[in-house]
Amino acid sequence: MKSAPKITKAEAISPFGSGYALAKALGIAPASVYQWPDGMPIPELQAMRLAFLIRPDIFGPAQTKRRSGHGKAA
Secondary structure (H helix, E strand, C coil): CCCCCCCEHHHHHCCCCCHHHHHHHHCCCHHHHHHCCCCCECCHHHHHHHHHHHCHHHHCCCCCCCCCCCCCCC
């Protein structure tokens, strides 16, 4: 299995234009993005998610979590 690509916070933000837009694309809180250290690789899970988002031609389409209708009346 391939390891996650090593990508810095600045490299991750670049295609999205802002940390907020990156967070929204990854489905995480913007505060999480801003807590990543500058110049260091981002967390491996987020790097893999990012790889699927920006290179679907190589990695395939991103998988999204589907929410079930728990708690909703039928």
